Amino acid sequence: MEIKGISTNLFTAHKPKNIKTDSTSASEQRDKIVISTEARDLAKTEFSPDKIAELREKVNTGFYDSDEVLQKVVDKILNDILK
Numbered sequence: 001m002e003i004k005g006i007s008t009n010l011f012t013a014h015k016p017k018n019i020k021t022d023s024t025s026a027s028e029q030r031d032k033i034v035i036s037t038e039a040r041d042l043a044k045t046e047f048s049p050d051k052i053a054e055l056r057e058k059v060n061t062g063f064y065d066s067d068e069v070l071q072k073v074v075d076k077i078l079n080d081i082l083k
Contacts, residue, residue: 047055058064
């Protein structure tokens with residue numbers, strides 16, 4: 001077996017082909033947020049301070065980590081997948 005040499009260019013960065021470049025500069029580009037109608041409707045839902053306290057208590061006591069609650073979540077996910 002004859003080894004003629006080792007290339008030192010194993011890890012070279014290549015510019016990807018077929019990528020369109022945007023003519024606007026980075027300072028002119030802006031991020032934007034799109035909020036769905038469903039999310040807007042949910043945001044309009046008002047929770048009473050009592051309901052918020054109840055939910056906070058359930059989270060703090062680990063209610064949502066119980067096997068019963070987790071099984072219900074799994075069942076609903078499976079039902080949605082199988083539809």
